[in-house]
Amino acid sequence: MDMDGMDMGNPPPAAMAGMDMNMDSMKYAHMTLYWGKNSLVLFDGFPGSNTGHYILALVIVFVLSAGLEFLSHCCLIGPRWQHTVAELSRTALHMVRMGLYYLVMLALMSFNVGVLLVAILGHAVIFLGHTEGWTSAVASLSHH
Numbered sequence: 001m002d003m004d005g006m007d008m009g010n011p012p013p014a015a016m017a018g019m020d021m022n023m024d025s026m027k028y029a030h031m032t033l034y035w036g037k038n039s040l041v042l043f044d045g046f047p048g049s050n051t052g053h054y055i056l057a058l059v060i061v062f063v064l065s066a067g068l069e070f071l072s073h074c075c076l077i078g079p080r081w082q083h084t085v086a087e088l089s090r091t092a093l094h095m096v097r098m099g100l101y102y103l104v105m106l107a108l109m110s111f112n113v114g115v116l117l118v119a120i121l122g123h124a125v126i127f128l129g130h131t132e133g134w135t136s137a138v139a140s141l142s143h144h
Contacts, residue, residue, distance in 0.1 A: 031111065032111060033111050033112075033113055033116070034111060034112065034113065035112070035113045035114065036112070037049065037051055037054040037114075039054065039057075039110050039112045039115070040110055041057040041060075041061070041107050041110045041112065041115055042057070042060075042103065042106055042107050042110075054114075057107075057115070058114055058115065058118045059118075060107075061104065061107045061115050061118050061119050061122070062118040062119070062121060062122040063122065064100055064103055064104050064107070064119075064122070065104050065118070065119040065120075065121075065122030065123050066122035066123070066125060066126045067100060067122075068097060068100050068101060068104065068122075068123070069122065069123045069125075069126035069127055069130070070126050071093065071096070071097050071100075072097065073126070073127070073130040074130075076089075076093065077089050077090060077093075104119055107119065
Protein backbone atom coordinates (compact mmCIF):
# COMPACT_ATOMS: atom_id res chain seq x y z
CA MET A 1 0.00 0.00 0.00
CA ASP A 2 1.41 3.39 -0.99
CA MET A 3 0.23 6.50 0.87
CA ASP A 4 1.68 9.74 -0.44
CA GLY A 5 4.87 8.02 -1.56
CA MET A 6 5.35 6.08 1.71
CA ASP A 7 5.50 2.30 1.45
CA MET A 8 3.32 0.91 4.28
CA GLY A 9 3.91 -2.77 3.44
CA ASN A 10 5.70 -5.35 5.52
CA PRO A 11 9.17 -4.43 6.75
CA PRO A 12 12.07 -6.02 4.91
CA PRO A 13 13.43 -9.30 6.32
CA ALA A 14 16.62 -7.56 7.48
CA ALA A 15 14.56 -5.34 9.82
CA MET A 16 12.83 -8.39 11.28
CA ALA A 17 16.14 -10.15 12.03
CA GLY A 18 16.75 -7.93 15.07
CA MET A 19 13.32 -8.79 16.46
CA ASP A 20 13.92 -12.54 16.59
CA MET A 21 12.40 -13.63 19.92
CA ASN A 22 13.50 -16.64 21.86
CA MET A 23 10.29 -18.63 22.27
CA ASP A 24 11.66 -20.56 25.28
CA SER A 25 11.77 -17.37 27.35
CA MET A 26 8.26 -16.43 26.25
CA LYS A 27 6.48 -19.69 27.12
CA TYR A 28 5.48 -18.52 30.64
CA ALA A 29 4.54 -14.96 29.66
CA HIS A 30 0.78 -14.44 29.97
CA MET A 31 -1.37 -11.45 29.13
CA THR A 32 -4.49 -12.61 31.03
CA LEU A 33 -5.08 -13.83 34.58
CA TYR A 34 -4.25 -17.49 35.02
CA TRP A 35 -3.74 -19.98 37.82
CA GLY A 36 -0.65 -22.16 37.84
CA LYS A 37 2.91 -22.52 39.07
CA ASN A 38 4.55 -22.13 35.66
CA SER A 39 5.20 -18.41 35.55
CA LEU A 40 7.73 -15.58 35.48
CA VAL A 41 7.73 -13.33 38.55
CA LEU A 42 10.15 -10.37 38.70
CA PHE A 43 13.11 -12.13 37.04
CA ASP A 44 13.60 -13.98 33.76
CA GLY A 45 13.34 -17.71 34.41
CA PHE A 46 12.14 -17.34 38.02
CA PRO A 47 10.27 -19.36 39.21
CA GLY A 48 9.77 -21.10 35.87
CA SER A 49 8.25 -24.54 36.34
CA ASN A 50 9.93 -25.27 39.71
CA THR A 51 7.30 -25.65 42.48
CA GLY A 52 9.73 -24.71 45.25
CA HIS A 53 10.73 -21.53 43.45
CA TYR A 54 7.06 -20.69 42.87
CA ILE A 55 6.38 -20.99 46.61
CA LEU A 56 9.45 -18.84 47.29
CA ALA A 57 8.14 -16.22 44.83
CA LEU A 58 4.79 -16.21 46.66
CA VAL A 59 6.54 -15.76 50.02
CA ILE A 60 8.63 -12.89 48.59
CA VAL A 61 5.52 -11.12 47.24
CA PHE A 62 3.71 -11.65 50.57
CA VAL A 63 6.63 -10.19 52.54
CA LEU A 64 6.97 -7.23 50.14
CA SER A 65 3.27 -6.35 50.32
CA ALA A 66 3.13 -6.86 54.11
CA GLY A 67 6.22 -4.67 54.51
CA LEU A 68 4.61 -1.99 52.37
CA GLU A 69 1.47 -1.99 54.46
CA PHE A 70 3.53 -1.85 57.65
CA LEU A 71 5.58 1.10 56.37
CA SER A 72 2.39 2.87 55.30
CA HIS A 73 0.80 2.67 58.77
CA CYS A 74 3.76 2.78 61.11
CA CYS A 75 5.32 6.02 62.30
CA LEU A 76 8.99 5.18 62.78
CA ILE A 77 10.16 8.79 63.07
CA GLY A 78 9.85 10.10 66.61
CA PRO A 79 8.77 13.61 67.65
CA ARG A 80 12.16 14.25 69.27
CA TRP A 81 14.08 13.97 66.00
CA GLN A 82 15.66 17.12 64.62
CA HIS A 83 13.58 18.64 61.82
CA THR A 84 16.16 18.14 59.05
CA VAL A 85 16.94 14.56 60.11
CA ALA A 86 13.23 13.77 60.36
CA GLU A 87 12.53 15.14 56.87
CA LEU A 88 15.47 13.28 55.34
CA SER A 89 14.34 10.09 57.08
CA ARG A 90 10.77 10.53 55.83
CA THR A 91 12.10 11.07 52.31
CA ALA A 92 14.29 7.95 52.50
CA LEU A 93 11.35 5.93 53.87
CA HIS A 94 9.15 7.22 51.04
CA MET A 95 11.78 6.17 48.48
CA VAL A 96 11.92 2.67 49.96
CA ARG A 97 8.12 2.42 49.95
CA MET A 98 7.86 3.53 46.32
CA GLY A 99 10.55 1.07 45.26
CA LEU A 100 8.71 -1.75 47.03
CA TYR A 101 5.39 -0.68 45.47
CA TYR A 102 6.95 -0.90 42.02
CA LEU A 103 8.39 -4.35 42.78
CA VAL A 104 4.98 -5.62 43.90
CA MET A 105 3.40 -4.06 40.81
CA LEU A 106 5.94 -5.81 38.57
CA ALA A 107 5.23 -9.12 40.32
CA LEU A 108 1.50 -8.59 39.76
CA MET A 109 2.19 -8.05 36.07
CA SER A 110 2.94 -11.78 35.88
CA PHE A 111 -0.89 -12.07 35.78
CA ASN A 112 -0.66 -15.07 38.12
CA VAL A 113 -3.71 -15.35 40.40
CA GLY A 114 -1.60 -16.87 43.20
CA VAL A 115 0.69 -13.85 43.16
CA LEU A 116 -2.33 -11.53 43.21
CA LEU A 117 -3.87 -13.36 46.18
CA VAL A 118 -0.71 -13.36 48.32
CA ALA A 119 -0.14 -9.65 47.59
CA ILE A 120 -3.67 -8.88 48.78
CA LEU A 121 -3.24 -11.20 51.77
CA GLY A 122 0.02 -9.50 52.78
CA HIS A 123 -1.68 -6.10 52.77
CA ALA A 124 -4.75 -7.46 54.59
CA VAL A 125 -2.82 -9.17 57.41
CA ILE A 126 -0.86 -6.05 58.29
CA PHE A 127 -3.95 -3.82 57.89
CA LEU A 128 -5.77 -6.08 60.35
CA GLY A 129 -2.76 -5.83 62.66
CA HIS A 130 -2.85 -2.05 62.37
CA THR A 131 -6.54 -1.89 63.28
CA GLU A 132 -5.84 -4.19 66.24
CA GLY A 133 -2.92 -2.02 67.36
CA TRP A 134 -0.01 -4.31 66.44
CA THR A 135 1.85 -1.71 64.39
CA SER A 136 1.58 0.97 67.05
CA ALA A 137 2.99 -1.49 69.60
CA VAL A 138 5.96 -2.20 67.30
CA ALA A 139 6.46 1.52 66.69
CA SER A 140 6.41 2.28 70.42
CA LEU A 141 9.12 -0.34 70.93
CA SER A 142 11.30 1.37 68.30
CA HIS A 143 11.09 4.72 70.17
CA HIS A 144 12.56 3.33 73.41
